[in-house]
Structure formats: structure tokens, C-alpha cells
Amino acid sequence: MSTPSSKSDEAFGASSSDDVALDSTTNESWIAIEPPMPPRNIQVISDLCSEPPSFSAAQFDIVLRRQHQRSRDGGGVKKAAIPSRFLNLSDTFEFSGWGTLSRIELDPSDISYGEKCIQDGRRAKTLGQFTASALAGNAVLGSVFYALPAVVIASGVYSPISLFIATLVLFLWRPIMEELASALPFGGAPYTYLLNVSSKWLALLGAAMLLLDYASTSVVSAATAAAYLSGEVSLPFPAYVGALLVVVVFTIVSLSGLRESARIALVVLSLHILTMLALFVASVVAWARTGNSLIHENWVMGRGPLRAGHIVGEVFNGVCIGVLGLTGFECTPSYVSSIKPGRFPRVLRNLHYPAIFLNCLSMLFLLALVPLETILSGANVLSALASVAAGKWLRIWVVVDAVVVLCGGVLTDRLARDRLLPRFFLRRLTWTHAPFVSIVFFALFCCVLYAASGASLSIVSKMFSLIWLAVMTLFPIAVLLLKFNRGRLPRQPRTSLTIVFSTLIIAFVIIGGNIAIDPTIVGYAAAYLVALATIFYVTMKKGRFVRWFLWIYDQSSSLNAFLWTKNWGHRMAKMMMHMRRQPVCLLVKTDEINRLFHKLLYVCENEETSRLKLVHFYDEEGGIPSEMEANWKILDEAFPEITVDLVLVRGPFNPLNVAALANRLQVPTTLMFMSCPGQNFSYPVADFGTRIISL
Numbered sequence: 001m002s003t004p005s006s007k008s009d010e011a012f013g014a015s016s017s018d019d020v021a022l023d024s025t026t027n028e029s030w031i032a033i034e035p036p037m038p039p040r041n042i043q044v045i046s047d048l049c050s051e052p053p054s055f056s057a058a059q060f061d062i063v064l065r066r067q068h069q070r071s072r073d074g075g076g077v078k079k080a081a082i083p084s085r086f087l088n089l090s091d092t093f094e095f096s097g098w099g100t101l102s103r104i105e106l107d108p109s110d111i112s113y114g115e116k117c118i119q120d121g122r123r124a125k126t127l128g129q130f131t132a133s134a135l136a137g138n139a140v141l142g143s144v145f146y147a148l149p150a151v152v153i154a155s156g157v158y159s160p161i162s163l164f165i166a167t168l169v170l171f172l173w174r175p176i177m178e179e180l181a182s183a184l185p186f187g188g189a190p191y192t193y194l195l196n197v198s199s200k201w202l203a204l205l206g207a208a209m210l211l212l213d214y215a216s217t218s219v220v221s222a223a224t225a226a227a228y229l230s231g232e233v234s235l236p237f238p239a240y241v242g243a244l245l246v247v248v249v250f251t252i253v254s255l256s257g258l259r260e261s262a263r264i265a266l267v268v269l270s271l272h273i274l275t276m277l278a279l280f281v282a283s284v285v286a287w288a289r290t291g292n293s294l295i296h297e298n299w300v301m302g303r304g305p306l307r308a309g310h311i312v313g314e315v316f317n318g319v320c321i322g323v324l325g326l327t328g329f330e331c332t333p334s335y336v337s338s339i340k341p342g343r344f345p346r347v348l349r350n351l352h353y354p355a356i357f358l359n360c361l362s363m364l365f366l367l368a369l370v371p372l373e374t375i376l377s378g379a380n381v382l383s384a385l386a387s388v389a390a391g392k393w394l395r396i397w398v399v400v401d402a403v404v405v406l407c408g409g410v411l412t413d414r415l416a417r418d419r420l421l422p423r424f425f426l427r428r429l430t431w432t433h434a435p436f437v438s439i440v441f442f443a444l445f446c447c448v449l450y451a452a453s454g455a456s457l458s459i460v461s462k463m464f465s466l467i468w469l470a471v472m473t474l475f476p477i478a479v480l481l482l483k484f485n486r487g488r489l490p491r492q493p494r495t496s497l498t499i500v501f502s503t504l505i506i507a508f509v510i511i512g513g514n515i516a517i518d519p520t521i522v523g524y525a526a527a528y529l530v531a532l533a534t535i536f537y538v539t540m541k542k543g544r545f546v547r548w549f550l551w552i553y554d555q556s557s558s559l560n561a562f563l564w565t566k567n568w569g570h571r572m573a574k575m576m577m578h579m580r581r582q583p584v585c586l587l588v589k590t591d592e593i594n595r596l597f598h599k600l601l602y603v604c605e606n607e608e609t610s611r612l613k614l615v616h617f618y619d620e621e622g623g624i625p626s627e628m629e630a631n632w633k634i635l636d637e638a639f640p641e642i643t644v645d646l647v648l649v650r651g652p653f654n655p656l657n658v659a660a661l662a663n664r665l666q667v668p669t670t671l672m673f674m675s676c677p678g679q680n681f682s683y684p685v686a687d688f689g690t691r692i693i694s695l
Contacts, residue, residue, distance in 0.1 A: 086554045093573040094547075096610045096643040099636040101629065103648045106660045114660030118687060127335070129343045133350040134266035135335060139217060139328025140351045141272055142405035144358050145382060146224045146461060147325040148366065152375050154517065155318025157302040158311065160363045162318025163325060167356040169510075170326055172503040173472065174348050175495045176479045177329075181336045181344045183482055183491035185686040189333035190471065193478040196692045197485050200606040204540065206474050208532035212525075213330060213471045215442065216464035219450045222246035223457040225406035231380045232399045240455035244447060251443040255434050268404055275401040276358055279382070282389035283365040295368040302372050320513035323469065324461075325359040330471045337686060365389075449528065462521040463528070466514055470525075473507040476500050486692060488678045489685065543579045543608045546572055583611035585647075585667050587658070587674040587690065591625035593634065595694065599673065600639055602693050613645045613665065615672075617653040624648060655687035 084090075106114075127135070148159075155162040186192040191210050195203035226242030229235065235242055304310055329351060336344055362382065366375055369388045375381055382402065386394040429436045453459040479500055482489065515522055538545060550572045559565045584607055586599050596614070603612055614632055618624050629646065636644040647665075651657045662669050669689035676692050677685055685692070 085551060088557065088560045089550070089554045089569045089573070093577055095640050099632070099643050099645040101632070101646045101648070103650065104661070104664065105650045106657060106664060110660035110664045111656065113663040114656040114658075117659040117662075117689075118655055121337075121687065121689070124338050125340050127339045127343070129346040129350060131263065131266055132332075132335070132339045132343060132347045134269040136328045136331040136347075137269045137351055137354075138265060138272065138405050139221075139331060140326065140355055141269065141276075141328075141358055142221065142402075143325050143327045144276075144362055145228070145402050145406060146220055147322065147327075147359065148363055148381050149375070150324060150461060150465075151318050151322045151363065152366075152381075154321040155314050156304065157299050157367060157372070158314045159318055159322075160360055160367070162315050163322045163359045163363050164356070165315070166319045166322030167325060167352075167359055169319075169323065169506060170329065170352055170355075172499060172506065173329070173475060174345075174352065175493055175499060176475050176503060177333060177348060178345050179491055179493055179495050180475065180479055180482065181333055182493070183486070183489045183685075184692075185336050185684075187335055187337040189336065190330070190474040190478055193333075193482070194474065197478060197481040199602075200540065204536045205529075205533055206471075208529055208536055209467060209471050209474065210330075211445075212528050212532055213464075213467050215446050215449050216460055216467055217327065218247065218250075218442075218446050219243070219460050220457065220464050221406040222250075222446075223450065223455075223460065225403045227457065228380045228383060228399050228402040228406075232383065232396070240450070243450060243455070247443055247446050247450075251439055254439045255429065255436055256432055272401055272405045273354070275397060276362075279386055279389065279394065279398060280361055280365065282394055283369060283385065286389040287365065287368050290369070292368070294371065298367050298372040316513060317517055320510050320517060321465065322359070323472075323510060324465050326355055327464070327468050330468065330475075453524070459521075459524060462514075462518055463524040466511065466521050466525045467529075469507060469511045469514065473504070473511070476503040476507065480504075485695060486676045488676045488695065489692075490677070490679050490681065541608065543576050546576050546579070550576070577610070580608050580610040582609055582671065583613055583665070583667055584609050585613045585615050585661075585665065585672040587615050587617075587653070587672060589616070589653070589675065591627040591631050593627070593631045595675075596631060596635055597638070599694060600635055600642070600644070603673070604639065604642070607671075610641065611643045611645070612639075613647050613667070615647045615649060615661065617649045617651055617657060619650075619652060655683055655689075658688050658690065 147163075151159045151163060180189065180193050184193055184196050186196070191203055191207045194206040223240070223243040225246055226239045230239045230242060304314070329348070332344075332347055332351070339347065362385075366381055366385055370381065370384050374384055380399070380402075383395045383398045386398040427437050428434060450460065453463075479495060483497075483500075550569060553559050553565075553568055553572065560569065584603060586596075586603070588596060588599070600612065603609065614635075616624065616628060628648075632644065632646040649657065649661060658669065658672065662672065670691065672688075672690040673693045674688065674690045675694045677683075
């Protein structure tokens with residue numbers, strides 16, 4: 001008898017190798033599942049009798065469970081006794097072999113590799129608050145070039161008020177982003193947030209939104225830079241060609257490996273801040289010289305009816321468009337894994353306060369020094385302000401600054417590591433180590449996005465505003481799922497539900513406001529979003545689509561008989577087996593069958609694999625849960641399409657040993673899944689590099 005160690009002990013008891021017997025007549029294996037110790041007042045039926053036992057006694061009786069024969073070395077095919085959906089082809093490719101039990105002791109080479117991985121991860125945290133601020137700062141503070149004209153059109157003379165309210169809204173997002181970054185300091189957020197707190201399906205939608213946000217950011221920035229340049233000099237080609245050239249130039253820059261340099265970003269951001277300070281000083285001097293006559297004239301011309309409803313509507317429309325002045329904040333969590341511990345809240349602060357300052361003051365100086373007709377004309381408003389404030393020299397300086405700051409884009413290879421994109425997207429150039437496949441495809445997608453809009457900056461900007469708001473909405477959704485599904489994760493601070501729901505409400509209201517201003521943007525955004533989500537879905541479930549094609553092929557007897565096509569079925573079956581060859585690992589602590597079963601269900605629903613390894617770390621033999629082996633055999637039989645191996649690793653469960661095991665098994669840590677750690681867990685979750693899939 002054994003003392004129950006978990007909930008599953010009551011259901012299955014403890015088993016050992018001595019509990020397995022072979023029926024000589026049926027040649028089948030049986031597992032004797034021993035019950036827990038019964039209370040003294042319960043009489044246990046120890047011998048077989050003709051009458052069934054009572055319920056109170058039966059729950060403590062020994063259970064004999066039939067099990068299929070398996071080879072000690074695994075292999076074979078777990079062919080289930082179910083009808084096949086195929087008429088002419090064998091369906092054995094849908095079934096995997098039996099799993100094996102193995103015991104591993106990590107050797108010095110594995111440990112050395114693990115130490116290298118841990119040290120490399122820690123050395124990657126090189127960004128301080130200012131260099132980290134610079135990476136997203138060029139997008140955040142550069143958005144002033146394209147946000148101001150759009151806000152003036154929507155809000156008129158009330159634009160400074162609208163921009164001030166819009167920039168204050170970010171105070172709701174900051175604690176949410178800080179909590180998420182503290183709990184899950186992984187690169188590629190908010191996609192990685194959703195991947196760790198929900199299913200891969202929701203993460204797929206988040207990835208599609210994020211990629212579309214990155215692409216539209218690049219297109220809007222490139223088109224605005226080309227517009228500023230064409231407004232000052234006579235280009236030998238149209239402005240849209242200039243925008244495409246900007247994309248091409250920065251594709252080359254990215255391939256050279258310079259795109260991710262924080263120092264270069266800091267230099268560019270410093271130039272932009274210096275430019276804006278010079279512009280503001282010159283504007284103050286010019287305002288003091290000319291007085292308030294122009295701002296009064298602009299106010300009278302643009303205020304419209306002095307009715308409360310009209311004023312509130314104008315301000316609200318300006319707020320809905322004014323959030324464009326905050327674009328770039330969604331990029332900061334994507335490189336949080338490279339920011340030094342404790343610096344991320346300062347990065348958000350360093351970006352937020354200058355955004356308030358630059359947006360509001362720029363709009364105020366525009367209304368004070370530039371005629372309203374010029375502002376509404378959609379011209380290069382900041383260069384016009386510079387020309388009025390100080391002359392041509394400052395105008396040229398502002399245009400150069402605009403072109404330099406706006407030329408940027410964001411690239412990530414995280415999607416390929418999680419198999420939302422093919423693995424060849426991770427290929428890098430030998431001499432620069434730049435992910436050239438990702439960069440080239442991203443540039444091509446930007447060009448397609450711009451061309452499909454008819455090279456219209458207005459259309460792309462409107463779609464960009466909606467997509468950016470949708471991405472920002474992912475953060476409060478992710479923190480809600482974090483609290484509900486991964487509430488045990490250690491983190492600081494913890495945002496109140498009042499703030500989270502308030503943020504969600506405001507986000508939906510602003511999204512509704514943008515749709516009300518121009519309903520056509522929904523069609524553009526939805527079309528691109530559906531297209532990207534479909535591509536990701538097909539990539540993630542490519543084996544399922546091959547199976548559908550194989551079934552269609554199987555239904556046609558002529559295709560099976562024709563000389564040129566009779567081998568297609570065999571080829572497609574081999575293709576499916578090849579697609580599912582990559583193993584994944586489940587890092588498990590307990591032997592509770594219900595928890596193990598749900599984890600395997602997660603793998604079946606979210607990953608295409610035919611091989612899964614249950615991994616348990618132990619310090620000594622007594623530390624292996626008593627039912628681990630028996631429950632592994634049950635799971636291996638319950639999932640005939642997956643080979644379930646049990647791997648017992650001698651050693652403590654820590655980031656070093658997990659990285660060493662990843663090297664030993666040749667399974668990347670991104671395909672290793674674990675349960676949510678608690679408050680007393682000894683190691684940062686980011687050091688493991690694994691995915692969290694359960695509470």
C-alpha cells in the first residue's frame with residue numbers, strides 16, 4: 001500500500017514494475033493499480049466474490065487495468081481499432097510508435113552549453129534607460145510629424161486640448177505594461193504575452209496585428225519622410241517612389257546589421273530632441289515678437305458654433321486621432337528582454353513625458369504662428385513653423401531631422417521560433433548575422449501594403465491608427481488573462497482591475513470614435529488582418545491542410561491509378577510525417593493524471609508534432625512521483641497520434657539544467673512547456689526561455 005500523494009492517487013493509486021502482470025491466455029499486459037489506505041471502519045474486499053462490492057468499499061479495492069503490449073525499446077505503431085477515413089490509402093502515417101522511458105544524467109558538455117546560454121542571456125541585458133528609450137523614442141517622438149496635421153483636420157483649434165487629453169490616456173497603460181513586463185520579460189511582446197497566458201490561437205491574432213502595426217508604421221514613416229523631402233526640393237520622381245526608396249535603403253541598412261544599434265538610435269533621438277528644442281526656442285521668440293493676433297484670428301476662424309455638443313465632439317474627434325502621437329509605445333515591450341532589470345518603468349516614463357511636451361507645445365506654436373489655412377492644407381506643418389519662426393536654415397534642419405527620424409522599422413524573428421512562420425525566416429547572413437529572410441520579406445510586405453492602398457498616405461495612416469489601437473488593446477486583455485490564467489506568477493506592480501477595465505473601456509471608445517470618423521478604415525484593416533492571420537494559421541496547421549489534400553486525393557480512384565499521380569499519396573504522407581518530426585517537451589513536476597492530460601491536450605491543439613517528451617527532474621530515486629511511470633503509459637496509449645516518451649533527468653530543476661537538456665535532446669527551449677511558477681520560485685522565469693501553458 002502507498003500513501004496518496006496527490007488527487008490522482010485516489011483515482012489510480014501507486015504502481016510499480018512489480019504491479020504489471022501478463023495474462024498467459026490472452027497475452028495482454030495488466031497493471032495492478034493499488035488503492036490508498038482505507039479508513040478503519042471500511043472493510044476491504046480482498047478476494048473476488050460473486051456479489052459486487054459497495055461503493056464505499058470499492059473505492060479502496062485493487063484495480064486491474066488492461067494495457068497493450070509495448071516493446072521496451074519503443075517503436076512499432078500504436079494503431080487504434082477505429083475505422084479509417086481513407087478508402088485507398090493506409091492511415092498508418094496518422095499513428096506514432098510507442099514511447100520509451102529513459103534516465104538521463106547531464107554530462108559536462110551539456111552543463112557547459114547550459115552555462116553559456118545562461119550567461120549569454122544575462123549579457124544580452126545591456127540596455128539602460130536611455131539607450132532603451134532611444135530604440136522606441138524615434139517612433140514615439142517622431143510621430144509628431146504625421147500626427148499633428150491629422151489632429152488639426154479632426155479637431156481644429158481645439159487640437160492642443162485634444163492632444164493633451166490623448167497623451168494623458170497613456171497613464172492608464174503604463175502600470176499594465178509594467179506588470180506584464182515584470183511577469184513575462186520576453187522579447188516579442190505583446191505576442192509573447194498572449195502566447196504564455198492563453199492559447200496559440202489568440203497569440204496568432206496578436207501576431208498578425210503586431211506585424212501589421214510594424215509594417216504600417218514603416219510605410220507611414222517612409223511616406224511622410226518622402227513627403228517632407230518632396231515639399232522642400234524638386235525630386236525627379238513622384239513622392240511614392242521616394243517612399244519605396246526609403247524602404248529599400250533601410251532594408252540595406254538592416255541587412256548591414258546596423259538597424260538594431262541602440263547607440264545609433266540614441267544619436268538619432270538626440271538630434272531630434274535638439275531640433276525640437278531649437279524649434280521651440282525660436283517659436284517662443286517669434287511669438288513674443290508677433291503677439292497674439294494670429295492665434296486670435298485662427299481661433300475665430302476655426303472655432304465653429306459655440307455649442308457644448310459641437311465643442312465636445314471636436315475635442316473627442318481630436319482625442320481619437322491624437323493617440324497617433326503615442327505610436328511607438330507598443331514597441332517597447334518587444335525588447336524588454338534586453339533591458340537591464342528595473343529599468344523598464346523608467347523607459348516608459350522617459351518616452352511618455354516628452355511625448356506630452358512635444359505634441360502639445362508643437363500644436364500650440366502652430367496655431368500661434370502659422371495661418372490655419374496652411375495647417376489644414378496638409379503641408380509639412382513643422383517645417384512651415386520653422387520657416388516662420390527662424391527662416392530657411394531652421395526649415396532645412398527640421399526637414400533633415402524629419403527624414404532621418406521617420407526612416408525606421410521594427411523587425412522580429414520570434415514568430416519563426418514559435419512556428420507561426422517557417423524556420424527559414426531565422427536564417428542569418430554570415431558576415432552581419434542579420435536575419436535576411438525576415439528583413440527582405442518584411443520590406444516586400446511594406447511595399448505591397450503601400451501599393452495596395454494606391455500609394456495613399458491618408459489611407460495607410462487611417463488604417464495605422466486603428467491597428468495601433470487594436471495592438472494597444474491587447475495589453476489590458478493580456479493582463480486580464482495573466483491574472484486569471486497565470487495569477488501565481490511573481491511580478492511587481494500589480495494593477496487593479498479597476499484600471500484594467502477602465503483602460504479597456506477607453507480603448508474601445510477611441511476605436512469606435514475612429515471608426516465613426518471614417519468607417520472605410522475597418523475594411524482596409526480587416527482585409528490585411530484576415531490575410532495575415534490566414535497565413536499564420538496555414539503555417540501553424542500546415543499538416544492539417546496536407547491531410548485534407550490527401551483525403552481529396554484518396555477519394556479519386558483515377559488519381560490513385562494514373563501513372564503520374566499514383567505516388568502522390570505516399571509523398572504527401574511522408575510530407576506530413578516530416579512536418580511533425582520536431583519533438584516538444586513538457587516539464588512536469590507531479591504525476592497527477594488530470595494535469596498531465598490537459599497539458600497533452602494543449603500540445604495537440606497548439607503544436608504539430610508526433611513526438612512529445614515528458615521530462616521530470618529529480619534529485620534522488622525517492623523523489624520520482626510514484627505514479628509517474630504508470631500514468632505515462634496511460635497517456636502514451638491515450639494519444640495514438642503522438643509518441644509520448646518519459647525522460648527522467650537526475651538533477652535539480654533550474655535554468656542551467658533546462659538549457660543543458662535542450663542541448664542534449666536538440667529541442668529549443670521555445671518548444672519546452674512548463675507550469676506557472678509560484679511566488680516562492682527561486683529563479684526568474686525569463687532565464688528558462690520556456691513557454692508557460694498552465695496555472
